[in-house]
Amino acid sequence: MIQSRAVVDAGLPADDAGLPADPAVSPDALRVVESIPGRACVLDAGIVVASNAEWQRAISTLPGAHWTSGVHQDERADARRGWDEAVAAGRPFSRDVRLRMSSGEDRWQTLRATRLAGASDSLWIATATDAHDRRGSQDDALALLDTLVGPAPVGFGYWDASLRAVRVNEAFARLVGLPAERVLGQPAGAGLARDSAARLRRLLSSVLRTGRPIVERDIELRREDGPARRWMLSAYPVLGHAGNVSGVGAVVTDITERAHAEEASRFLAEAGRVLGESLDYETTLANVADLAVPRIADWCSVEMLEPDGSARPLRVAHLDPDRVALARDLRERFPLSPDAPLGAPAVARSGQPEFIPVVPPELIDSLVADPEVRRIVHELGPRSYMCVPITSGGGVIGAITFVLAESGRTFDERDLSLATELARQAATAIERGRLYRDVTRLAATLDAVDDAILVFDPATLVFTYVNRGAVAQVGYTPEELLRMTPLDIKLLFDEQSYRAVLEPLLRGERPSRTINTLHRHKDGRLIPVEVSMQYMLLEGGEARLVSIARDVTQRVEAEARLHRLARSEQARAAEFAAMVGAIGDGVVVCSPGGDVTHANPAAVELFGPDAATWEAIHGQLEDPEDVAPVPGRLERQGPVELRREGREQWLALTAYPVLGEAPAAPERPVIATIVLVRDVTEARHTQRAQEAFIGVLSHELRTPVTTIYGGAKVLGERADSLAPEVRDDVYRDIAAESERLYRLVEDLLVLARFDGVSPGSLGDEPVLLQRIVPGIVDVERSRFPATQFTLDISPGLPTVRAERTYVEQVTRNLLGNAAKYSPAGSTVRLVLDHADGMVAVRVLDDGPGFPLEEAEELFELFYRSPTTSRTASGAGIGLFVSRRLIEGMGGRIWALPRPEGGSEFGFALKTFTEEEA
Numbered sequence: 001m002i003q004s005r006a007v008v009d010a011g012l013p014a015d016d017a018g019l020p021a022d023p024a025v026s027p028d029a030l031r032v033v034e035s036i037p038g039r040a041c042v043l044d045a046g047i048v049v050a051s052n053a054e055w056q057r058a059i060s061t062l063p064g065a066h067w068t069s070g071v072h073q074d075e076r077a078d079a080r081r082g083w084d085e086a087v088a089a090g091r092p093f094s095r096d097v098r099l100r101m102s103s104g105e106d107r108w109q110t111l112r113a114t115r116l117a118g119a120s121d122s123l124w125i126a127t128a129t130d131a132h133d134r135r136g137s138q139d140d141a142l143a144l145l146d147t148l149v150g151p152a153p154v155g156f157g158y159w160d161a162s163l164r165a166v167r168v169n170e171a172f173a174r175l176v177g178l179p180a181e182r183v184l185g186q187p188a189g190a191g192l193a194r195d196s197a198a199r200l201r202r203l204l205s206s207v208l209r210t211g212r213p214i215v216e217r218d219i220e221l222r223r224e225d226g227p228a229r230r231w232m233l234s235a236y237p238v239l240g241h242a243g244n245v246s247g248v249g250a251v252v253t254d255i256t257e258r259a260h261a262e263e264a265s266r267f268l269a270e271a272g273r274v275l276g277e278s279l280d281y282e283t284t285l286a287n288v289a290d291l292a293v294p295r296i297a298d299w300c301s302v303e304m305l306e307p308d309g310s311a312r313p314l315r316v317a318h319l320d321p322d323r324v325a326l327a328r329d330l331r332e333r334f335p336l337s338p339d340a341p342l343g344a345p346a347v348a349r350s351g352q353p354e355f356i357p358v359v360p361p362e363l364i365d366s367l368v369a370d371p372e373v374r375r376i377v378h379e380l381g382p383r384s385y386m387c388v389p390i391t392s393g394g395g396v397i398g399a400i401t402f403v404l405a406e407s408g409r410t411f412d413e414r415d416l417s418l419a420t421e422l423a424r425q426a427a428t429a430i431e432r433g434r435l436y437r438d439v440t441r442l443a444a445t446l447d448a449v450d451d452a453i454l455v456f457d458p459a460t461l462v463f464t465y466v467n468r469g470a471v472a473q474v475g476y477t478p479e480e481l482l483r484m485t486p487l488d489i490k491l492l493f494d495e496q497s498y499r500a501v502l503e504p505l506l507r508g509e510r511p512s513r514t515i516n517t518l519h520r521h522k523d524g525r526l527i528p529v530e531v532s533m534q535y536m537l538l539e540g541g542e543a544r545l546v547s548i549a550r551d552v553t554q555r556v557e558a559e560a561r562l563h564r565l566a567r568s569e570q571a572r573a574a575e576f577a578a579m580v581g582a583i584g585d586g587v588v589v590c591s592p593g594g595d596v597t598h599a600n601p602a603a604v605e606l607f608g609p610d611a612a613t614w615e616a617i618h619g620q621l622e623d624p625e626d627v628a629p630v631p632g633r634l635e636r637q638g639p640v641e642l643r644r645e646g647r648e649q650w651l652a653l654t655a656y657p658v659l660g661e662a663p664a665a666p667e668r669p670v671i672a673t674i675v676l677v678r679d680v681t682e683a684r685h686t687q688r689a690q691e692a693f694i695g696v697l698s699h700e701l702r703t704p705v706t707t708i709y710g711g712a713k714v715l716g717e718r719a720d721s722l723a724p725e726v727r728d729d730v731y732r733d734i735a736a737e738s739e740r741l742y743r744l745v746e747d748l749l750v751l752a753r754f755d756g757v758s759p760g761s762l763g764d765e766p767v768l769l770q771r772i773v774p775g776i777v778d779v780e781r782s783r784f785p786a787t788q789f790t791l792d793i794s795p796g797l798p799t800v801r802a803e804r805t806y807v808e809q810v811t812r813n814l815l816g817n818a819a820k821y822s823p824a825g826s827t828v829r830l831v832l833d834h835a836d837g838m839v840a841v842r843v844l845d846d847g848p849g850f851p852l853e854e855a856e857e858l859f860e861l862f863y864r865s866p867t868t869s870r871t872a873s874g875a876g877i878g879l880f881v882s883r884r885l886i887e888g889m890g891g892r893i894w895a896l897p898r899p900e901g902g903s904e905f906g907f908a909l910k911t912f913t914e915e916e917a
Contacts, residue, residue: 025042025044025049025050025123029042029050029116029123029125030042030050032116032125033050033051033052033125034052036052036054036125036127037054038054038127038128038129039051039052039054039055039058039059039127039128039129040052040054040055040125040126040127040128041055041063041067041125041126042116042123042124042125042126043067043113043123043124043125043126044122044123044124045087045122046066046067046068046083046087046124047063047064047065047066047067048061048062048063048064048065048066048067049063049064050063051063055128057102058101058102058128059099059100059101059102059109059128060099060100060101060102060104061099061100066080067083067111067126068080068083068097070099070100071097071098071099071100072097072098072099072100072106074098075097075098078164078185079095079097081162081164082095082162082164083095083113085162086113087124090115092112092113092114092115093111093112093113093114093124094110094111094112094113095110095111096108096109096110096111096131097109097111099111099128107130107132108130108131108132108134109128109129109130109131109132110128110129110130110131111126111127111128112126112127112129113125113126113127151169151170153171154171154251154252154253155168155169155171155172155174155175155250155251155252155253155254156168156169156171156172156249156250156251156252157169157172157183157188157249157250157252158238158247158248158249158250159188159204159247159248159249159250160246160247161208161245161246161247163187163188163201163204163205163208163248164185164186164187164188165183165184165185165186165187165188165190166184166247167184168180168183168184172252175229175231175252175254176190176191176192176223177191177223177224177225177226178190178191187201188200188201188204189201191223191224192221192222192223192224193221193222193223193224195222196221196222196223196228199219199221200219200221203217203219203233203235204235204248204250207235207236207237207245207248208237208245208247208248211237211245212237213234213235213236213237214233214234214235214236215234216232216233216234217232217233217234217235218230218231218232218255218259219231219233227409227410229254229256230254230255230256230259230260231252231253231254231255232252232253232255233250233251233252234250234251234252235248235249235250236248236249236250257414260414261724264414264417264418264421265720265724265727266720267295267296267418268418268421268422268425269715269720270291271288271291271422271425272425272715274287274291275287275288275425275426275428275429276429276432276712280433282304282314284426284429284430284433285302285304285314285315285390285398285400285426285430286302286314286315288300288302288315288400288422288423288426289301289302289314289315289316289317289400290315290317291422292317292400292402292419292422293317293318293319294319294407296402296415296418296419296422297386297402297403297404297411298318298319298403298404298405298406298407299316299317299318299327299380299382299401299402299403299404299405300315300316300317300318300400300401300402300403301313301315301316301317301327301400301401302314302315302398302399302400302401303344303398303399303400303401304397304398305344305348305396305397305398305399308338309338309339309345309348309349310335310336310337310338310345311336311338311343311344311345311348311398311399313328313331314398316328316331323380326376326379326380327380330373330376330377334370334373341367342354342367342387343387343399343401344387344398344399344401346387347387347388347389347396347399348389348396348398348399351389351391351396351775351778352389353386353387353388353389353416353419353420354385354386354387355385355386355411355416356384356385356386357384357410357411357412358383358384358410359382359383359384359385361378364377364378364382380405381405381406382403382404382405383403383404383405383408383409383410384403384404384409384410384411385401385402385403385404385411386401386402386403386411386415386416386419387399387400387401387402388400388402388416388419388420388422388423389423390423390426390427390430391423391424391427392427392430392431392434393431393434394775394776394779394808394812395775395779395808397427397430400419400422400423400426402415402419421731424731424735425731427735428731428734428735428738431735431738432708432738435708435738446467447467447468447469448468449467449469450469450472450551451469451548451549451550451551452466452467452469452470452472452473452474452519452529452547452548452549452550452551453465453466453467453469453470453546453547453548454466454467454470454481454486454546454547454549455544455545455546455547456485456486456544456545456547457543457544457545458502458506458535458543458544458545459543460485461485461486461487461495461498462482462483462484462485463481463482463483463484463485463486464482464544466478466481466482470549473519473521473527473529473549473551474489474519474520474521474522474527475521475522475523476489476522486498486547489519489520490517490518490519490520492517492518493517501513501515501533502533502535502545505533505534505535505545506535506543508535511534511535512532512533512534513532513533514530514531514532514533515530515531515533516528516529516530516531516552516639517529517531519549527551527553528551528552528553528556529549529550529551529552530549530550530552531547531548531549531550532547532548532550533545533546533547533548534546559654559656559676583600583602584602585602585676585677585678585679586599586600586602586603586605586606586607586651586676586677586678586679587599587600587602587603587674587675587676587677588600588603588607588614588617588674588675588677589672589673589674589675590614590631590672590673590675591631591672591673592631592632592670592671592672592673593631593632594613594614594615594631594632595612595613595614596611596612596613596614596617597672599611602677603677606651606677606679607620614631614675619645620644620645621642621643621644621645621651622642622643622644622645623642627640627642628640628642628653629653629654629655629673629675630655631655631673631675632670632673633655633657633670633673634657634659634667634670635657636654636655636656636657637653637654637655638652638653638654638655639652639653639654639678640652640653640654641653641680641684648681649679649681650679650680650681650684651677651678651679651680652677652678652680653675653676653677654675654676654678655673655674655675655676656673656674656675656676657670657672657673658670658671658672658673658674659671708734708738712734714730715727715730715731759887759888759890761888762803762806762885762888762889763801763802763803763806763888763889763890764801764803765801765802765803765804766799766800766801766912767799767800767801767802767803767804767807767909767912768797768799768800769797769800769807769832769839769841769909770793770797770832772804772807772808773791773793773811773830773832773841774791776808776811776812776815777789777791777815777830779812780812780815780816780819780828783816783819784816784819784820786824786825787819787822787824787825787826787827787828788825788826788827788828789815789819789827789828789829789830790827790828790829790830791829791830791832792829792830792831792832793831793832794832794833794834797832797833797834797839798834798839798911798912799911799912800838800839800909800910800911800912801889801890801909801910801911801912801913802889802891802909803889806885806888806889807889807909809881809882809885810882810885810886810893810907811841813878813879813881813882814841814843814882814905814906814907815828815830815843816878817878817879817905818843818844818845818847818903818905819845821845821847821848822845822846822847822902823846823847826845826846826847827845827846828843828844828845828846829843829844829845830842830843830844831844834911837910837911838891838908838909838910838911839908839909839911840906840907840908841906841907841908842904842905842906843904843905843906844898844902844903844904845902845903845904846901846902847902847903848902849897849898849901849902849903850895850897850903851897852896852897855894855895855896855897858879858895859879859880859882859883859893859895860880879895879905882907886907886909889909890909890910891907891908891909891910892907892908893905893906893907893908894906894907
């Protein structure tokens with residue numbers, strides 16, 4: 001029996017009512033409802049206007065009431081909203097709701113409603129199917145789901161078919177910036193900005209519509225109360241019991257930090273590639289500005305620091321050329337003052353970055369006094385600001401400024417770290433350019449040497465390096481020589497005999513060896529040469545032999561002429577005496593018994609007029625191995641190099657026998673021995689310098705170059721795959737070895753440039769040591785983190801007369817030595833004070849110290865104290881260069897062992913007087 005609203009309104013019993021008299025409900029509709037075996041009713045605009053017996057028996061909602069009035073109050077508003085949306089869209093309605101039953105119990109029912117065909121648009125047929133047991137199981141499942149995903153660190157959400165939130169965990173609520181209870185029941189996107197919410201709904205709707213999941217979609221969404229964030233979203237359809245898509249679930253992870261780190265890594269890798277394209281530092285820095293826009297900032301400018309502390313604009317970058325022109329015009333018309341409280345000059349003074357995440361307009365007004373400049377700056381609209389220093393060679397050489405304006409973004413600490421790393425890479429690129437320039441200079445220095453320098457593999461004997469002197473000496477091209485061996489140009493040796501000559505060097509029995517041989521020129525000419533050979537072991541176990549061959553043609557010819565003259569001594573004694581007297585080298589003629597029969601003026605000057613016997617001359621020489629020539633022998637002897645007793649003087653002695661005529665004798669007798677004495681002190685020093693230079697080239701230069709090359713190759717090939725900490729370690733290794741190589745090249749260039757400099761001839765500018773020394777200490781502190789550096793500066797120190805660059809170089813050498821030879825955890829103290837018209841800089845360390853008698857020797861070229869030489873590597877030139885520079889600036893330098901242990905190294909410079917000013 002159908003009960004209609006008319007029946008209820010009339011107050012008649014349902015059994016006696018018959019068909020309704022209400023014209024709003026057609027007989028066809030009533031017959032449809034009556035034919036449905038389950039619970040059914042007719043709805044007019046959502047109001048129950050007729051229902052069958054099953055509905056009346058089970059459900060308390062009677063005709064005349066809106067069907068949602070019987071829904072549990074917790075779900076009533078949501079059910080009404082879903083109903084209104086279905087009616088407005090003209091689509092069927094299906095929803096699980098808790099309805100009040102006739103028994104008074106609230107039970108889950110699946111309510112489905114469809115518009116009645118052919119009737120008014122407001123008439124719908126609705127059925128209710130019991131879903132209590134199923135929903136109970138679902139509730140249990142949801143409770144389990146809440147238990148699993150509620151505390152999860154990733155965001156989880158579930159939305160129904162109308163995209164209203166049914167379940168969200170706390171992690172998801174934090175992502176959108178709302179409490180979880182405020183998200184439930186709200187449309188997808190609650191808490192997000194309008195465009196971001198719409199984008200999220202479009203993605204979830206596509207899952208509902210197509211049934212296809214979205215897997216790990218990288219999207220950028222912005223909350224209403226914060227900046228944009230990067231999400232990793234995976235969304236999947238949720239199927240109902242009938243197999244239809246009843247909702248959509250999603251798992252969300254905030255990947256903003258990871259994405260930022262990956263983008264920063266990619267950017268820095270690209271920066272490394274771009275910065276490596278040029279060895280010119282100004283081109284390098286211009287590339288930095290172009291690279292930063294717009295990936296880091298809307299504006300980027302690079303300034304170089306001038307000697308007066310002002311900043312010279314090198315590059316201004318922006319996507320809009322008109323705005324770049326405006327900024328350049330502003331800088332040209334109103335340059336920054338060296339004393340500016342903000343910007344590149346201030347960063348250059350402090351060496352520290354400046355960071356203003358949000359630039360308030362009043363800050364601009366307080367910093368810019370000129371109204372026209374203030375107007376232009378406000379027009380450019382800076383919103384966020386960073387300025388980082390570019391540090392190279394122990395000091396600030398420039399600064400990079402980053403500004404955000406029209407993009408509306410602001411910088412954060414991650415951007416500051418990225419900018420600082422970019423500046424560090426730029427500084428490394430500049431150092432690389434300088435290193436290339438210095439290595440090129442060193443190569444040019446080797447090529448300028450007249451002697452032939454040839455490096456070869458002791459195993460294969462194949463040349464691996466030749467200088468221009470070698471090319472000029474033997475006539476082959478470099479390409480030809482690099483395919484040859486010493487045996488291809490040396491006479492007097494086969495491979496077996498030549499390897500026998502090399503054997504003592506390879507076994508370490510001798511540091512070097514000198515032989516006399518002949519080189520064969522490409523055109524067939526024979527060239528007498530004196531060859532010095534030295535063995536060196538490179539990093540990685542690779543061995544090389546360095547051969548320095550000097551053309552001694554003129555010397556051999558002179559000796560031959562002398563020998564010929566000596567043989568005619570009996571006939572032309574006067575001519576011989578005149579000739580010998582004119583020779584610059586010492587000439588001593590001895591009888592077979594050792595009496596000196598003749599000595600030229602050079603020999604007399606060397607050994608004195610009282611040296612009448614060879615024994616007296618030999619007594620003035622150090623000859624522990626008894627290798628000096630002996631008068632009366634038949635064969636030529638020497639050359640032998642011996643040191644003068646008690647002097648730093650080396651003499652090369654070569655003895656030639658003079659044979660008499662004795663036809664009846666079995667062999668001609670020796671009637672005299674001519675000893676040629678040549679002062680080779682300077683040559684020996686030169687050889688030592690060459691050997692030391694080759695040693696530096698093989699180890700002190702090759703070690704950092706190998707590290708830089710290997711690190712750069714790793715970064716170039718695998719930067720994206722390296723962990724950040726590994727990549728940072730590689731960058732630090734490159735920077736440290738670049739610094740080490742830079743300092744070594746500085747010392748070598750001073751060694752070559754200021755040979756024989758007179759005292760006081762270097763440096764004539766006023767220098768405030770208290771201004772430059774703290775910066776040097778900071779740099780050394782970063783190089784030696786295991787060493788504690790302290791600085792003690794007396795107040796009121798006067799200005800000194802010096803050259804700032806050389807003072808910095810000497811101070812770095814002394815501080816670096818103190819830290820290098822001191823144990824880890826020790827303290828290096830630097831003290832500045834003044835007295836007697838000089839300012840003194842003293843470096844005090846806790847190292848092993850040295851004997852007092854070594855104090856002067858420490859400043860000799862290539863000297864390394866036995867006390868410390870095994871502690872750390874070094875070339876033995878730093879202190880020599882330091883003394884040369886300090887004395888060249890009119891100062892003095894010293895070294896003292898400290899009574900309490902450790903060492904003191906210091907220097908003092910004269911104060912700058914008013915007359916000099």
